[in-house]
Amino acid sequence: MATPIVTVCASDESLACKLGDHIHEKAEDAIAQRGVFRLGVSGGSLVKVLSKGLPKHTADWAKWKVFFCDERHVPYTDKECTYGDYKANLLTAVAIPENNLYPIQPDITVEEAAVEYEKKIKEEFAGSDLPRFDILLLGMGPDGHTCSLFPDHKLLNEKDKLIAPISDSPKPPPSRVTMTLPLLNNAACAVFVACGASKAEILKRVLEGNDANPLPAARIKPTNGELIWMVDEAAAKLLDRK
Numbered sequence: 001m002a003t004p005i006v007t008v009c010a011s012d013e014s015l016a017c018k019l020g021d022h023i024h025e026k027a028e029d030a031i032a033q034r035g036v037f038r039l040g041v042s043g044g045s046l047v048k049v050l051s052k053g054l055p056k057h058t059a060d061w062a063k064w065k066v067f068f069c070d071e072r073h074v075p076y077t078d079k080e081c082t083y084g085d086y087k088a089n090l091l092t093a094v095a096i097p098e099n100n101l102y103p104i105q106p107d108i109t110v111e112e113a114a115v116e117y118e119k120k121i122k123e124e125f126a127g128s129d130l131p132r133f134d135i136l137l138l139g140m141g142p143d144g145h146t147c148s149l150f151p152d153h154k155l156l157n158e159k160d161k162l163i164a165p166i167s168d169s170p171k172p173p174p175s176r177v178t179m180t181l182p183l184l185n186n187a188a189c190a191v192f193v194a195c196g197a198s199k200a201e202i203l204k205r206v207l208e209g210n211d212a213n214p215l216p217a218a219r220i221k222p223t224n225g226e227l228i229w230m231v232d233e234a235a236a237k238l239l240d241r242k
């Protein structure tokens, strides 16, 4: 079980750079070993951080494949759509081919979209029982949710599905598709990014708490992989930093 490595960054700029460097390092290793780099991205505030940190490097972008750790079940043109946000902010700055992006389908039911996305992931990782992403980039809401896994939600107990639909998300929009814990915890590396004072209390609970019923973000512990938290000073202000 991974022990978290926590990196506290003095500025948004340095956090974006460190994250970009880390991802590029993982990409080079994965491409050298397997000829492909498979990453999963989350939405929300992470999009801006990645958009700053990733384009600074040159990379063999054609070998990158981008999946979504979760997505809101809305049209690509909706302002809540994570894929739309990446298209507008990051994917204009890096040359990842359109075919290497794996958006979740918004034009079928949310249940169908989850089944279709799981099928796509299984096809991509054909031959392995449980897909292992090279890196999953995660965010955490001020309530401790990650992806579209919310505190006390029944999806936290999902054992069979790799991708699940949710129609009662407490954070709007209510319909979403999300990676589940078995898939998330099989990643080679999971990196959380949490910035701002609104995340300080929950970050302390996730990293230092001992909850009987852990928050969703605290349940991300890759069984055979790395767990990294990249946070800013404001989010880290309550942490025990001895």
Ligand SMILES: O=C1O[C@H](COP(=O)(O)O)[C@@H](O)[C@H](O)[C@H]1O
Residues within 6 Å of the ligand: 042, 043, 044, 045, 046, 070, 071, 072, 138, 139, 140, 141, 142, 145, 146, 147, 148, 171
């Ligand atoms: O709704 C979501 O929220 C989380 C956290 O977002 P943030 O803006 O607080 O960083 C995000 O990781 C997830 O992908 C998204 O669907």
